[in-house]
Amino acid sequence: MQSLPVLAPPRRFGQTSRRDAWWVQPAITFLILGSFVGYATWAAFQDAHYTYGPYLSPFYSPELWGSSPHAWFGAKPGWIPGWLPFSPALLILPFPGLFRFTCYYYRGAYYKGFWADPPSCAVGEPRKSYWGERRFPLILQNVHRYFLYFALLFLLILASDVWKALWFTDAAGARHFGIGVGTLVLAANTVLLSGYTFGCHSLRHLVGGRIDQVSKHPVQHACYRTCSKFNRGHMRWAWASLFMVAFADLYVRMCSMGVWTDWRIL
Amino acid sequence: MSAPETRTAPAPTAGGGMAAVEAGARAAAKSDRATSSAAKTATFRVWRGDAAGGGLVDFTLQVSDGMVVLDAIHQIQAEQANDLAVRWNCKAGKCGSCSAEINGMPRLMCMTRLGELDLSQPVTVEPMRAFPRIRDLVTDVSWNFAAKKSLKPFKPRAPDAPDGTWRMDQRDVDRVQEFRKCIECFLCQDVCHVLRDHHKHDEFVGPRLLVQAAMLEMHPLDTEDRVDDLRRAHGIGYCNITKCCTKVCPEGITITDNAIIPLKERVVDRHFDPLAKLVQLVRGRKR
Ligand code: SF4
Ligand code: SF4
Ligand code: FES
Ligand code: FES
Numbered sequence: 001m002q003s004l005p006v007l008a009p010p011r012r013f014g015q016t017s018r019r020d021a022w023w024v025q026p027a028i029t030f031l032i033l034g035s036f037v038g039y040a041t042w043a044a045f046q047d048a049h050y051t052y053g054p055y056l057s058p059f060y061s062p063e064l065w066g067s068s069p070h071a072w073f074g075a076k077p078g079w080i081p082g083w084l085p086f087s088p089a090l091l092i093l094p095f096p097g098l099f100r101f102t103c104y105y106y107r108g109a110y111y112k113g114f115w116a117d118p119p120s121c122a123v124g125e126p127r128k129s130y131w132g133e134r135r136f137p138l139i140l141q142n143v144h145r146y147f148l149y150f151a152l153l154f155l156l157i158l159a160s161d162v163w164k165a166l167w168f169t170d171a172a173g174a175r176h177f178g179i180g181v182g183t184l185v186l187a188a189n190t191v192l193l194s195g196y197t198f199g200c201h202s203l204r205h206l207v208g209g210r211i212d213q214v215s216k217h218p219v220q221h222a223c224y225r226t227c228s229k230f231n232r233g234h235m236r237w238a239w240a241s242l243f244m245v246a247f248a249d250l251y252v253r254m255c256s257m258g259v260w261t262d263w264r265i266l
Numbered sequence: 267m268s269a270p271e272t273r274t275a276p277a278p279t280a281g282g283g284m285a286a287v288e289a290g291a292r293a294a295a296k297s298d299r300a301t302s303s304a305a306k307t308a309t310f311r312v313w314r315g316d317a318a319g320g321g322l323v324d325f326t327l328q329v330s331d332g333m334v335v336l337d338a339i340h341q342i343q344a345e346q347a348n349d350l351a352v353r354w355n356c357k358a359g360k361c362g363s364c365s366a367e368i369n370g371m372p373r374l375m376c377m378t379r380l381g382e383l384d385l386s387q388p389v390t391v392e393p394m395r396a397f398p399r400i401r402d403l404v405t406d407v408s409w410n411f412a413a414k415k416s417l418k419p420f421k422p423r424a425p426d427a428p429d430g431t432w433r434m435d436q437r438d439v440d441r442v443q444e445f446r447k448c449i450e451c452f453l454c455q456d457v458c459h460v461l462r463d464h465h466k467h468d469e470f471v472g473p474r475l476l477v478q479a480a481m482l483e484m485h486p487l488d489t490e491d492r493v494d495d496l497r498r499a500h501g502i503g504y505c506n507i508t509k510c511c512t513k514v515c516p517e518g519i520t521i522t523d524n525a526i527i528p529l530k531e532r533v534v535d536r537h538f539d540p541l542a543k544l545v546q547l548v549r550g551r552k553r
Contacts, residue, residue, distance in 0.1 A: 006317055008395045010463040017370030017390045104527050108507040118459040121510035122370055130464040134503030142530075142538035201523070205531035213486045215435035231523065 011124030013116070022120035029113030033106075036242055040093065043249050047087035049256040050249070054165045055182040057252040058189055058245050062157045063088040070164075096154060099147035100242070104201045105234050107141060145202035155197060158190045168264075179266040182251060189248040192241035199230030199237055306330070308380065309388040310338055312350070316401045323347075324388060329380055335391060336364050336375035339403070351402035359516055362451030366403050367392040372453040372514045375403075394456040407452050413471050416499055420482050421490040438486035444524060445481035447517040448474065454511035454521055460504045470501035473511035473521045480525035483532070493536045496529055505530070 016022065043050075043059050050060040051068040063070045065077055066088035076086055100106055111117045116126050133141050165183040167175045197203070208214050208224025215221060230237065254260035309326045325342045336354055343350045355361040357376045364375040369383065369390055383389050397405040426433045454473040460466045471479070479500065483492050496502045507530075511521045519525070535542040 006398055007465055008399065010465070017367060017392060019369045019384065019387070104507050104530075108509050108522070111506045111508055117506060118463065118508060118510070121457050121508075121513055122367070122372065122462070125459060125463050128464075130460065130466070130504070132460065132501075132504035132506050134501065138506075139503065139538075142534045145531075145534065145539065201527045202531060202534075205528055205535075209528050210532065210535060212484055212488070213435070213438050215437040221437060234523075 013124050013126040015124035016122055022123055026113040026120055029109045036246055039246055044087055044089035044093050049253045052252050052255040054167055055252045056161050057249040059249045060089045061161050064091055095150040099151045102141050102144040102147055105238050148200050148202045151197050155194055162187045162190050178264055181263045185248050185251045189244045192244045195230055196237040196241040198227060199234040203227055204231050308385040311388040311390045313392040314402050317399050333380045334376050335368055335378045351404045353404045360449055362449035365394055365451045365453050372456045374516050377516055396456040396461040409467055410452055413475055417479055418490045418492050420488055422487040423489050432487055434486050442481045442484050444519055445477045447519055448477055449517060453514045457510040457514045466504055470504040477521055477525045480529055493532050497533045497537055502530055
C-alpha cells in the first residue's frame with residue numbers, strides 16, 4: 001500500500017465538529033459498566049447472604065465449596081491457604097466476567113467509554129499511539145471463544161438452579177413444588193443470559209458462520225440463522241442480562257438479609 | 267466547537283473576495299426575508315482551502331423544505347462562490363461521490379435533508395479528514411483504490427457445468443449480498459479512527475476493504491485464502507470494533523458485525539485457537 005501525502009492533523013482530545021451530545025453514550029457505558037463491576041466485586045467478596053431458601057445467587061453459582069447446602073463438594077477445603085480471600089464467587093466469577101470482558105460488543109463499548117479510543121465517532125482522541133488488538137495485551141481478546149465454552153456450561157448450571165428454585169422445604173422438612181418471585185427472578189436471569197450467549201459472535205461463527213457453502217449443512221445453517229437472530233439484538237441482550245444478573249444477586253441478598261420478603265406465587 | 271485549523275467567517279483567506287460575496291449574500295438574504303416571510307434562511311459554514319490549508323467560511327442563503335445539503339452547496343456555488351469545489355454525480359445516494367462531514371459526522375451531502383438539521387445554528391460542511399485534501403470539499407480518495415489492489419482477487423472453483431457456468435444456492439449467497447450494496451463512498455474509512463486519527467493507512471485497509479475482503483472470502487465459489495493477509499497485510503487487528511463505520515454507512519451495511527467480526531473469527535481459527543487449528547488440519551481449510 002502506498003503512503004498518503006499530507007493529511008489533516010488529528011484533532012485534540014474531545015475536539016469535534018459534532019453538535020450532538022456525543023459524550024452521553026460513552027458516559028452511560030462508563031457509569032453502568034463501572035457500577036456493575038463495583039457491585040459484582042463487592043458482592044463476590046461478601047461470602048454471605050448468597051442463598052435464600054432454594055435460591056442461589058447467580059454470582060455464586062456453581063458453589064463449588066462453601067457453607068450453604070448448595071455447595072457441590074462441601075465446605076471450604078483445607079488446602080486453600082487461610083490468608084487468601086475466599087468466597088465461592090471468587091472461584092467462578094472470573095469465567096462469566098471474562099466472557100463479558102472479551103465480548104465483541106462490550107469491547108467496542110468500553111474502548112469508547114473507559115479508554116476513549118475513540119471517545120465517540122469522529123471525536124479527537126487523547127493518545128497518539130495506537131496498537132488496537134494487534135499486540136499484547138489486547139491481542140488476548142482473541143480467546144473469547146474459550147470463555148464462551150464456559151458460558152454455555154454455566155447456562156446449564158443456572159438452568160438447574162432454576163429447577164431447584166421450584167422446590168421449597170416446609171417447616172416439617174418436606175419438599176414441595178412452588179414458585180416464588182425469586183424463582184421468576186432466577187428464571188428471567190437464565191433466559192436473558194441465554195439470549196445474550198446465543199447471540200455471541202464466536203458462537204455464530206462456530207455453529208455455521210465459518211462455512212461458506214452452508215446450504216450443504218442444514219443443521220449448521222439452522223443454528224447459524226438462530227444465532228444471527230439473537231446476534232442482531234446482542235447489545236440489548238448484553239445490557240438486559242447484565243442488569244438482571246446483578247438484580248438476581250441483590251434479590252437473594254435482600255431476602256436473605258430480611259430486607260425484602262419473597263412472595264410465594266404458588 | 268471549531269477546529270484549530272479553521273477560522274470562522276468573516277475573515278476568509280482561502281477564496282479571495284469571499285467576505286464581500288458573503289456580505290452581499292447576507293444583505294440579499296435580509297432583504298428577501300423582509301419581502302417574503304415564508305422563506306427560511308440558513309447559514310452553511312463550509313471548509314474552503316486546499317492541501318496547504320484553509321478554513322471555514324460562512325454562507326447564508328435562502329433554503330426551502332425538501333432541500334438536501336448538496337442543493338445548498340450547489341446554490342452557494344451558483345450564487346456566491348462559483349469556484350467552490352465539490353464532487354458529486356448522481357444526487358441519489360448511489361455514486362458515493364458527495365461524501366463530506368456535515369456537522370462533524372461523515373455523511374452523503376445528497377442524502378442529508380436540511381429538515382433533519384438544526385438550522386438555527388450554522389451547518390458545518392467539511393471535507394473528509396482521512397484523505398488528503400485537494401480543494402474545498404474534494405479529497406483525494408485514490409488511496410482506497412490502491413489499497414484495494416492488495417486484496418487477493420476472486421478465484422472461483424472450476425465451473426460446475428460443461429458450459430462453463432456455476433450453480434450457487436441462494437442460502438450461500440445471502441450473506442455476501444449485503445456487502446455488494448457498497449457504493450464506495452468511503453465514509454466508513456473516513457470515520458474509522460485507525461485511519462482518521464492514527465493514520466495507519468500503510469498497515470490497515472479500513473472497513474470498506476474489510477467489507478470487500480468479506481465479500482470475497484465468504485463467497486461460496488471462491489477458493490482463495492485471505493486469512494493470513496487479513497491478519498498481517500490488512501491489519502484487521504487494528505479494528506477495535508467500535509462500530510463507527512457501521513453507524514455512518516449510507517447503505518446500512520452491518521460492517522462490524524457481519525463483515526469484520528466474522529473475519530476476525532476466521533483469523534482466530536487460524537492463528538489463535540489451537541483446537542480449531544487441529545480441526546482445520548484434519549478437515550481441510552476451505553468449506
Ligand atoms: S469498527 Fe473497526 S473498522 Fe469500523 S470504525 Fe471502528 S475501528 Fe474502524
Ligand atoms: S461500506 Fe458503506 S460506508 Fe463504507 S464505502 Fe461502502 S457504502 Fe460507503
Ligand atoms: S460476542 Fe458478545 S458474548 Fe461473544
Ligand atoms: S451525489 Fe452520488 S451519492 Fe451523493
